[in-house]
Amino acid sequence: MSDIAALAAALDGIETSADRALLRLKSRDFYWYSPILKKQLDGKSAELIARPKDEAEVLRILGACRAARVPVTVRGGGTGNYGQCVPLQGGVLLDMTAMAAPLSIADGVVEVECGAKMIDLDLWCRDRGWELKLWPSTKRTATIGGFVAGGGAGVGGIAHGTLRERGNLLGARIATMQDPPRILDLEGDEAAPVNRTYGTTGVMTRIRLPLTPAQDWRDVAIAFPDFVPASRFALALAFADGIPKKMCAVFDSQLPPFFKGIAEAVPAGHALVLAMVAPSALRALRDLAREHGGMVVAEQDTVAAERDGDATPFYEYCWNHTTLQVLKRDRGVTYLQCRFPFEDTLKAVEAVRIPFGDEVWMHTECVRFGGRTTMTALPVVRWTTPERLYEIIAAFEAQGIAIANPHVLTIEEGSNYRRVPGDQLGFKRMADPLGLLNPGKMRDFTIEDAAA
Secondary structure, X not given: OOOHHHHHHHOOXXXXXXXXXXXXXHOOOOHHHOHHHHXXXXXXXXXXXXXXXXHHHHHHHHHHHHHHOOOEEEEOOOOOOOOOOOOOOOOXXXXXXXXXXXXXXXXXXXXXXXXXXXXXXXXXXXXXXXXXXXXXXXXXXXXXXXXXXXXXXXXXXXXXXXXXXXXXXXXXXXXXXXXXXXXXXXXXXHHHHHOOOOOOOOEEEEEEEEEEEOOOOEEEEEEEOOHHHHHHHHHHHHOOOOOOEEEEEEEOOOOHHHOOOOHHHXXXXXXXXXXXXXXXXXXXXXXXXXXXXXXXXXXXXXXXXXXXXXXXXXXXXXXXXXXXHHHOOXXXXXXXXXXXXOOOHHHXXXXXXXXXXXXXXXXXXXXXXXXXXXXXXXOEEEOOOHHHHHHHHHHXXXXXXEXXXXXXXXXXXXXXXXXXXXXXXXHHHHHOOOOXXXXXXXXXXXXXXXXX
């Protein structure tokens, strides 16, 4: 057990707390989406929370923790799904949410402190004529640092790919756990080792991201008699170069009844597409929907919905918010993360959608990977046993469908097609030679590495 009282005393002047209720709250994310992770992580907790207000305080905290050999786990909004911010070995939970200032915009690039909420950052950029390229369905609660450290895909992926694409993360300032800790300013490819590494390779303090010109997006809900024409429409929209879009998701008929706010607008037994398009594209979107047998059932202004605490932007029914919407009423489900082949995409979707029936409720998102368009999926899966879940995973993989397993703790096991190119392991050995940053989340970093 760490001497937490002595550590807290060494951090005099920095906001800290050892309140047990707060520690339990802050030492969690949404890992409980996975019954497997829930069993592994329930009860895990930090021993002290530290909330720095600037880089100098971050370095003080890391220095004190290194001297005392105390692990450090970084937390943003706590909206991840893989236990990224759950401390496996106690220690200090580094809450970065006090470092939340947008710093500058120049030439379409924003620099921001990593604890900024993404909704606040996007609205700040919008006031200056820009918007974020990408955001998660948890935009209204997630921090930008958490998105870079543990997310990286979401709304905007249909146009811009994911954060793993070169150019979507331009740089980061990170604090290391060297002796003494120091700040590294990483540019371009140099930042890859801290991209989606769960805070194991350094503590991000500032991030630089490219922006795109702000657009007054419109949410559109389109009902289809069946999942197949809905999917054909979605891919046709994804490939329609003349229609500016930010999102296109497809839901099988089991899912719309869980979407409070739009469920009543969707005819019973119908599949649903939720899209975000520019106002100039609404006529073209309606024409395309009619061509595929779809009917527009709801529309709204996306940004107005974001600003209204009582409204729901349609992206909050998409990505992994789909799973959350179901879990609010049915705790007997979990989910998978999949990427379908670039060729014969819909054939692969049907090859796994039909055989599993009510055991797998299909939900796909149109997205680009490496300059090519396909569908990724976060299907809702009826939970029975781990063995059955892995049988379903094997059946998906047999159809050439890539799985990024959300039921594991480590970066290496869970990334698959989401893995960011770069030498994360080598970087960790340099930046965190004692293995104190979020220990247990990087499988290939061994005790021998820490002792070297």
